[in-house]
Every structure is written in C-alpha cells, then in structure tokens.
Amino acid sequence: MSRSLRLDPVLIQAVIAGALSFAHLHDLAAAAGQDGWKAWAYPVSVDLLLVAAWRRMRTDTENRDAWLWFAIALVASLGANVATAGLLDLTDVPPWLRILVAGWPALAFLGGTLLAHAPAPAVEPDHSEQPQVEPTPDVTVEREPEPAAELPPADPAPASEPPQAALTTPAVSVPPALLDHAQKIANAHQAQTGAPIDTATLRSRLGVTPALADAIALQLA
Incomplete structure (x- = not known):
C-alpha cells in the first residue's frame, strides 16, 4: 500500500537554511586558500560538530563541554554567513x-x-519500582497437641471391685494423640536422666490434671 508523501514546512526550511550555510562556508574556505575538495570539507566539518554537540547536549544537559563546542561551531557557521554577505572582500x-x-x-x-x-x-535508579520480593518457601510447622481439657472426675470404683483391678484400669480415658505425645516425653526424659519419668514431671510437662496424669502414667508403665 502506497503512502502519501506529505511535505513538512519546517523540514523544508531546515534544508534551505542548511544549504545556504553550507555554501557560505564553502565560499569562505575557498577564498581563504582552501581550494578543491578541501573547500567542501569545511562546511561538512562545521555541521558535523554542530550535530555532535547537539546530541551530547540532549543526553546530558549539564555537560559544559558540549555547550562550548556547540557555541564554537555555531560561531563558525554564523561568521561565514556574515563574512560572505558583502562585509568582507573575498x-x-x-x-x-x-x-x-x-x-x-x-x-x-x-x-x-x-x-x-x-x-x-x-542514570539514577528509579525508586518508583517496587523491589521484587522472593516468595518465602512453605514451611510446615509441627505443633504439639494441645493439652486435653479437664475431664470430670470419674465415678469411684464400686466397693466390691478388687483393689488390683482399680490399679490396672485407668479411671480416666486418655486420647490416643495425648498418649503418643506423653510417650515421646517419657522416652526423652529417660534418655536424658536414665530413669523413668515420674507422674509429677509428666503432669508438669503435659499441663494436665492429676487424675489424667495418673491415668497416662499407668498406661505408660
């Protein structure tokens, strides 16, 4: 698909001004004794210095050297234009x-x-961008089972029950999870001290009632 060619007045004006300045620099160089291709190289040198200084000024506005060389090239171009306007005998x-x-x-x-x-x-860092935070890995934390709630005291054993049955059968039912946890505590205590754990220590470690601690101690025995 063909595009329509649109002429830009500003671009046309820039081309005309550049051509006139180019011709004035050539005429001045030729009048100063630079004949042949050397006279054509002078305007190219001036225009290239102007463009290089302008590009440096756009990327770094605080560069004083770029402003200085831009002013030098501009003075050379303007001086040639004025000198060839009839004020100087070429x-x-x-x-x-x-x-x-x-x-x-x-x-x-x-x-x-x-x-x-x-x-x-x-280049100053852009503080608007938020730093990327790496996601923390999932960590599984094993929580110790919470102490069992206090249970109401069990009914006393009947008077006709033999004493040995009352000692071997726990009066309070112990949850399996709490019993497993108590077993781990008892094993660790025996490994550290070399002696079985007593009921008082087991009760303080688990934070349970005396009746529940006695029932756990019986099942661990």
Whole structure:
C-alpha cells in the first residue's frame, strides 16, 4: 500500500537554511586558500560538530563541554554567513582569517574527539519500582497437641471391685494423640536422666490434671 508523501514546512526550511550555510562556508574556505575538495570539507566539518554537540547536549544537559563546542561551531557557521554577505572582500582575505580557516580542522577534530569519548551521564535508579520480593518457601510447622481439657472426675470404683483391678484400669480415658505425645516425653526424659519419668514431671510437662496424669502414667508403665 502506497503512502502519501506529505511535505513538512519546517523540514523544508531546515534544508534551505542548511544549504545556504553550507555554501557560505564553502565560499569562505575557498577564498581563504582552501581550494578543491578541501573547500567542501569545511562546511561538512562545521555541521558535523554542530550535530555532535547537539546530541551530547540532549543526553546530558549539564555537560559544559558540549555547550562550548556547540557555541564554537555555531560561531563558525554564523561568521561565514556574515563574512560572505558583502562585509568582507573575498578577493583579499585578511591573514588572521586565513589562520582561523587553516586551524579549523585541528580544532574540529579535538572537539569531535572529546564529545565522542565523553563519559555517559549516570542514570539514577528509579525508586518508583517496587523491589521484587522472593516468595518465602512453605514451611510446615509441627505443633504439639494441645493439652486435653479437664475431664470430670470419674465415678469411684464400686466397693466390691478388687483393689488390683482399680490399679490396672485407668479411671480416666486418655486420647490416643495425648498418649503418643506423653510417650515421646517419657522416652526423652529417660534418655536424658536414665530413669523413668515420674507422674509429677509428666503432669508438669503435659499441663494436665492429676487424675489424667495418673491415668497416662499407668498406661505408660
């Protein structure tokens, strides 16, 4: 699909102004004794220095060297425009102007080299971006079983029950999870002290009632 070509007045004006400045610089260089291809190289050198300084100024507005070289190239371009406007006899160029024209290549080379190798401006970190936080791994925490709630005291054993049956049968029912936990505590106590755990220590470790501690001690015996 073909695109319609639209002429930009600003671009046309820039091309015309650049061509006129280019011609004035060429005429001045030729009048100062730079004939042949050298006269055409002078306007190219001035325009390239202008562009290099302008690009450096756009990326680093606080670079004083870029402003200085931009001003030097601009003065050279404006000076050629004014000199060729009839204020200077191009058939009899003064010696000081010949010296300036002859020394311009070295000056332009120095400016272009400094602009090309100038350090890039430091980029400040963007504080608006939130730092990425790595997700914490899932950690499984084993919780000890909570102490069993106090249970109402069991009914006393009947008088006709033999004493041995009352000692071997626990008066309070012990949950299996609590019994397993008590067994771990008893094993650890015996491994540390070398003696079986007593009822008082077991009761303080589990935080249960005396009746429930007695029932657990009986099942652990």
